[in-house]
Amino acid sequence: MQYKGLLVMKLKTIYSVFWYLFLGCSFIWLICGLSYNFFYNDKVEQSRVELTKALNAYFPREQYLNASEVYESNRRTLFSKGIARNIRKDSLHQDIKSIKPISGNWELVDQAKTRYVYENELYRVYVTKDPLNDGYIVVLACNNWLELLHL
Secondary structure, eight states: OHHHHHHHHHHHHHHHHHHHHHHHHHHHHHHHHHHHHHHHHHHHHHHHHHHHHHHHHHSOTTTSEESSOOEEOSOOOSSOOEEEEEEEOOSSOOSGGGOOOSSSOOEEEEEOSSEEEEEOSSEEEEEEEETTTTEEEEEEEEOSHHHHHHO
C-alpha cells in the first residue's frame, strides 16, 4: 500500500516537472516572438521594400510580361527573405536561359534543366519553371552565408 502511494507521488512530481517545463518554454517562445515582431518589424518591412525595388529594377515590366504582382516567396527564414514574381512566356522569352536580370554584374552560379541561379555581391536570383502556369518564377533574395549554404 505504501509502495503504491510512493509511486503515485513520484508520477505526480514527474508530471509537474514536465508541465512547468512546457509552460516555461512556451512563455519564453511567446516573449521572444512578440519582441522580435515589436522591435524588428521596421527592419523586416524595410528589407521587403528594398527587395521589391530591386526586383522591379532587375526585372522591369517593360522587358518581361509579369503574370503577378510581387509576393513573398517560400524562401523565408530569419536570415533570408525572398520576394518573387511570376513571368509569362512571350516571343523574346521562350526558354529559361532568356530570363535573367537586365542590369548589373551577375554571375551564373548554378544551372539545371528547370532552374538557373544568378548572383551578384548583394542579391541572389532564382529562376525556375512554373509547373502550374506556362511561365517562370523569379525569386530575389538577399545574398548571405545562409543563401550560399542552401544552394
